[in-house]
Amino acid sequence: MIELLLFVKGFCPRRMLPVLALLACFSTAAMGVNYITGSVRDQSRGEPAAGDEVILLRLDGGMQEEARAKTDSQGAFNLNVQYPHKPYLVRVFHQGVSYDQQASAGQVLSIQVFDAATHVSGITGTIEILRTGTVGNLLHVSDMVEIENESSPPLTQAGERTFEVYLPAKAKIDSVLAAGPREMGVMISAAPVPGELGHYVVNFPLRPGATKFAFNYDLPYRGHAAFQTRHAYPLKQMAVMIPPTMKFSSRSPAFKILPVGNSRYQVQAANHLLAGDGPGFEVSGTGALPSLGDQAKSRARSQSPAVPNGVESVPDRGALPSLANIDTRLKQTQPPSQSFVLGGVTSILFAACVLLFWRARKARSFSAAQTVAPRPRQGNRPQPDWKL
Numbered sequence: 001m002i003e004l005l006l007f008v009k010g011f012c013p014r015r016m017l018p019v020l021a022l023l024a025c026f027s028t029a030a031m032g033v034n035y036i037t038g039s040v041r042d043q044s045r046g047e048p049a050a051g052d053e054v055i056l057l058r059l060d061g062g063m064q065e066e067a068r069a070k071t072d073s074q075g076a077f078n079l080n081v082q083y084p085h086k087p088y089l090v091r092v093f094h095q096g097v098s099y100d101q102q103a104s105a106g107q108v109l110s111i112q113v114f115d116a117a118t119h120v121s122g123i124t125g126t127i128e129i130l131r132t133g134t135v136g137n138l139l140h141v142s143d144m145v146e147i148e149n150e151s152s153p154p155l156t157q158a159g160e161r162t163f164e165v166y167l168p169a170k171a172k173i174d175s176v177l178a179a180g181p182r183e184m185g186v187m188i189s190a191a192p193v194p195g196e197l198g199h200y201v202v203n204f205p206l207r208p209g210a211t212k213f214a215f216n217y218d219l220p221y222r223g224h225a226a227f228q229t230r231h232a233y234p235l236k237q238m239a240v241m242i243p244p245t246m247k248f249s250s251r252s253p254a255f256k257i258l259p260v261g262n263s264r265y266q267v268q269a270a271n272h273l274l275a276g277d278g279p280g281f282e283v284s285g286t287g288a289l290p291s292l293g294d295q296a297k298s299r300a301r302s303q304s305p306a307v308p309n310g311v312e313s314v315p316d317r318g319a320l321p322s323l324a325n326i327d328t329r330l331k332q333t334q335p336p337s338q339s340f341v342l343g344g345v346t347s348i349l350f351a352a353c354v355l356l357f358w359r360a361r362k363a364r365s366f367s368a369a370q371t372v373a374p375r376p377r378q379g380n381r382p383q384p385d386w387k388l
Helices: 002-006 013-032 290-303 328-333 335-362
Strands: 035-042 052-060 063-070 076-080 088-096 095-103 110-114 123-135 138-149 162-164 172-179 185-189 201-203 209-220 226-230 234-243 247-249 255-260 266-273 276-284 311-314 318-321
Touching: 013 234, 035 088, 063 076, 076 110, 088 110, 095 110, 123 172, 123 226, 162 209, 172 201, 234 276, 266 276, 266 311
Parallel strands: 035 110, 123 234
Antiparallel strands: 035 076, 052 063, 052 088, 088 095, 123 138, 138 209, 162 201, 172 185, 172 209, 226 276, 234 266, 247 276, 255 266, 311 318
């Protein structure tokens, strides 16, 4: 078309310059739709991450690799997109650890990575919740713990034993899940430590920020079970949730009943636990905790069509309930230390509900492999609350 205009009588090259510039912009924009570009920065060193491998994964009924690239000396990369209207995931490998970010065609990304080390200082436990109830002659336990990596300079702890957990000796693991900072959860495996019943290690990187683990397991149960807690890292808060029909007891003065304002479960909490052996406790009786999903549905039905009170809206995950359902008046009247626990219980249960929704949307999970095979279920036994 431009060639044709050149032959038009009275054509003036200077007048055509704006038109040519506009056509060039349109051409560049059209090309940009077919690419995802960005840069990777090593936050541990404060410099561009050169030579890192970048993989483009299409999230279309699973995860399909579509393109690969290497970051240049400035940490920049460019990936060709074949299906501009599909959702994508960009995965960067830095020193053997992956860092993920969702993306779409035409987007310019800025991805942070961190140097890896087998041992990192500044890692502590934020909160742990054991949510338990009976299912027939079994006691089902969902043990969720949040680990905070506050290393300075920021480093990722990576290796064969990044995290250790201590479960009852007769625990039969149903599934193990993990979620890195700002990432969706994945199924992982837990390896038993030879000669130490109940002691397991996992190989999942502890990136700077909060990493969540959930261990779902069953115990043989005849109306009574004893737990001896032990932690690999210092723990700020620990809470035990049981149905109102069950009883909690402990010889340790560390546990205090937590008024949560909900008659469907009871919570005992302990603060500021050191690494190593912690307080023991026992549970007895029978009862099932309300399903996290059922709580979400019942609250949604009881509220108006607008965003209801006590419900958080998370993009692409629907409405998620604030599961502790704690009256704000309790926060105002309780001592500061107990208010801190209340806030922690709310946040961790919210995270647990996110894990539940991730399970329902596993087709969009950031990992395609399930490394822990589920055991056959008995009868109409419900699914664990904190499964992906």
